[in-house]
Amino acid sequence: MRVIRLEEIRQALTSVDVLAEIAAGFVAYSRGEAVVPPVGELVLDDPPGDVHIKYGYLRRGDSYVIKIASGFYDNPKRGLPSSNGLMLVFDQQTGAPHAVLLDEGHLTDLRTAAAGALAARHLAVHPVQRIGIVGTGIQARLQLELLREVTDCRSVMVWGRRAEALESYREDMTAKGFDVATTLDTGELAGSCDLIVTTTPATEPLLRVADVRPGTHITAVGSDTADKQELEAAILGRAEVVVADSIAQCRERGEISQALRAGFVTEEEVVELGAVIAGTAPGRSSSQQITVADLTGVAVQDIQIATAVVRSLASE
């Protein structure tokens, strides 16, 4: 078994078309070509932490993938990142372990950002006028970076709770070629941005339905549990198009689960990202519609990015 460390993974990624891999994964998933059992969970009470095990394979693929991702929320006090993780790639014919990717959670971050870029490509009104980013963390940065692949827009407004974090974000993303304004008011952001990405672990809505203008696309990536919520549920009721990365998963967690429980949408109104990408489900049909994509993270993304990295290294 090959052990692949983060530096080598980053190098291999330079020759991987991440968006194409993730798009193919969503299409296969929505066609029922992926086997993705329920997520395994291990909760550690004291100290606080939780571990998720996501796994599966594509029928007619070469590999199966098991991802272990952890969040230990006291880690920053120890000078460690709260997230950690690794992915294991096995041979689908023999069960032999091929590789362990010690990605420290980077591949998860990247495949999540790639899903956001795909949602924007297929659902935003193009050309995008201004990008709104809610949050200032790793995902707030990566989402913006990957949006470069689907839009020429470089005008950005970022929302955060702390001026310091906003300034740091502004500096970093300005260095990457964006023109970044900051705000402490999500209403101001919604008033000037037509492509909004929310990336926070909020448990109370940050974005209000009254502030969202016609023609806006919103991608919500922060909420991946039954408790977290970034969007007022009425936004999903107001939206003409509501897209889930996985309908099965969004039933249980994320913004869509909140809106279903509150009665703002019915499951029949929700379409899957893979079907939108494949053109078998309707996406946006007018520049005045509001569209929402709720991304909770699906194992098929892990399968795709892990096998792409291993394939890239094998072909060197």
Add this chain to the structure above:
Amino acid sequence: MRVIRLEEIRQALTSVDVLAEIAAGFVAYSRGEAVVPPVGELVLDDPPGDVHIKYGYLRRGDSYVIKIASGFYDNPKRGLPSSNGLMLVFDQQTGAPHAVLLDEGHLTDLRTAAAGALAARHLAVHPVQRIGIVGTGIQARLQLELLREVTDCRSVMVWGRRAEALESYREDMTAKGFDVATTLDTGELAGSCDLIVTTTPATEPLLRVADVRPGTHITAVGSDTADKQELEAAILGRAEVVVADSIAQCRERGEISQALRAGFVTEEEVVELGAVIAGTAPGRSSSQQITVADLTGVAVQDIQIATAVVRSLASE
């Protein structure tokens, strides 16, 4: 993260008291000190194979362990063992990956054999007169080897379906100091052995209640699914003591699940191995009783053996 290959694992095991580690694990498990979520399962239809993910931790321990074990039944045609597997050890405080143990399934084989030895230590009539082994595979060998730690008996009768496999078993175990007779008749085996270990993947009972004599202890390790069965269910009805490695698990799979469904035992009559070892549940109370231990394999065994190997290597 440290990558530990089989050769190094075998070396580390020479300074591990496997029986003591597994015994402590069962005791902790039966006291409710282990967190062991439901087993994750991935089934690959074509080619045939299945993957089990067992994971958990001991409260007040240092680590959590995730084991991936696979069985791909066409592998022998390719000259590969059907079983494969690895174990991952993580820091319970931070989630950081400590080690991957590329044990190729050996630690699972060993912890299973250790459980059999513990059952024999606590439930067989000592001194044992003759050991009966049902089956001729890896587990049939390892069970006998580990019984050396709990009994001085070296007289053995082995049952198998094929004379060739029996002869090979006889040769191998004779070289390890046992006096081995062979038989094609489990009735003959039950008639002369008072400690019987069944190790096959049979789906029809091999051992009949009419053949089992008073004073016999039987450990059944082969059946780990709802379908497999090595013992006529009436044997568990006849037995005065029925022991499960995990009552929760034996409800769903193994010999006890068969006997529960057939009405030969009730769940209240079943005691756990960890409680017997700790002395908090009754084991054998007379040399005339029949006792049965049903071992389906519990993640706490994986936790114990994996952390013991890592600890042994760290203290070198």
